[in-house]
Amino acid sequence: MATPGSFAERGADLRLDQITKSFPGHTAVDSLDLTVPAGSFFALLGPSGCGKTTTLRLVAGLEEPTSGTITLGGKDVTDTKPYQRPVNTVFQNYALFPHMSVVDNVAFGLKRRRIADPMTKAMEALRLVELEGSASKRPAQLSGGMQQRVALARAIVNRPALLLLDEPLGALDLKLRHQMQLELKSIQAEVGLTFLHVTHDQEEAMTMADTVAVMNGGRIEQMGSPQELYELPRTAFVANFLGQSNLLDGEVTGTDGDLLVVRTDAGSLAVPTARAVTTTGRVLVGVRPEKLKVRTAEPTPEAGRNILGPGHVVDVSFSGVSTQYLVEVPGAGRVAVFAQNSKGGPRVARGTEVWLTWGVDHGFGLEAPPASGATPTTQPAPGLQSAPTVGAVA
Known part of the structure; x- marks a missing residue:
């Protein structure tokens, strides 16, 4: 396992100030104020169409806000291109390269950025998600849960200030989803990165997140610990x-x-x-x-x-x-x-x-x-x- 905190070199807080995103005839995110503390596991929870995925895309730089500012680690990134932001996203469909080995998938981003010793860093990330024994395999040889862990290792190895999780467990069966919930929470606690998790699954949010923000109609209805929101x-x-x-x-x-x-x-x-x-x-x-x-x-x-x-x-x-x-x-x-x-x-x-x-x-x-x-x-x-x-x- 990796040394606790070894991936947290650039962990940072996220702040959204009066963020609005409007589409023709529809406001997806409405004057949203939100602060995600550095090192926290934060969940945006809500039904389809509530604005949570649009919010994640705004943070990732995949959408431009109509108004408002996005600050990451004290730096305004509102107009920064996606590839220039210290942010990585783990998607529901994993998006692994089928023709590459597991370790090459994890090292891919490091090699493109010409980071020194990419394979060693990739193996360290695989050890963190307990997949070092599968480094030479292809993604198709792994189960859905293992593929999800590879996608997570590929994101973590880049040492992002913020890791975005977009419905990451939605494609897994119920038993495996429960197992991965505990694993994700454990990994987040070990690496110390800031996790922003978007989901419609209440149990998933309550199991993993330190803080949950319930969204409805582009706004936050209530925010707090899972116990506080439930009780x-x-x-x-x-x-x-x-x-x-x-x-x-x-x-x-x-x-x-x-x-x-x-x-x-x-x-x-x-x-x-x-x-x-x-x-x-x-x-x-x-x-x-x-x-x-x-x-x-x-x-x-x-x-x-x-x-x-x-x-x-x-x-x-x-x-x-x-x-x-x-x-x-x-x-x-x-x-x-x-x-x-x-x-x-x-x-x-x-x-x-x-x-x-x-x-x-x-x-x-x-x-x-x-x-x-x-x-x-x-x-x-x-x-x-x-x-x-x-x-x-x-």
Whole structure:
């Protein structure tokens, strides 16, 4: 393995100031301000068309911004040509030369730039990704995951100030993708380079990145650590894109100590004031499905717990590690619950009358949409539907 930090000679921070990119009839990136600290693993996460790939192309120099500035390591590179920027990109399709050996692929850029001792440096990069034993092979002789590691070694060997990852694991199967997520994170920690990772896969972003910026409509909706974004989303979009949430429309009627009291069509609910984006008027009371418990007998009201029900189980989906229940609750619509299968398979059958409870501290409050009559949102987010969960059934 390479000496920790040996590839980090030129690591630098990235700063975007009021970056806008407009195309005819469409603004892909809208007045974007973003700072990626040197040496961090940073993810831009969002659905197709949100502007994340355009942002990556702007940083790489493959697109020119309509306005704004891009600074890398304190140097303005807004008008710098792509080949003049200390940036390398790892693409989903690897783009390896099929007629060259693995080590020649890695050394190719070094040779073109007439860097001294290119083969030694290439072998060092291959050792870092644990492929030195495959140096003489052709790309076609390697698995998809191994080819991805070759592409990564080829990028790292150039010692870029910034490494851009454009959906790098999208072509891999699920098991290999999970393995590569851990390997990429380990390699980034060892080499110390700045990684900017663009992806639509929530699990991928949460697994690898130190900081995640969720993009929507060319803007950043929310930015923070994966845990912060998941536990305390600030918008309905983030709540349902990064995982899955139940959102119940209600009206703030007052406070009870450090809690907001919210009247919904399904009854009165409480939300910590500190976990609410807005504290007056209409709000959405949110709770993650794994925070809910299913009760087959009416629970006794107690301080610190919300109760919904009675309702009826309308769907039961077994996914191995957990079971997802959909519960129809009058006034609340369909509410999703994830229960961990610690004692076998599903324990509540379809049609059973149940009550739902959750700790008040697990909820959050969001600004309600302008339109009236909003209904709970339990839309699953791609990539996290089968994520391990910790609900309970009693």
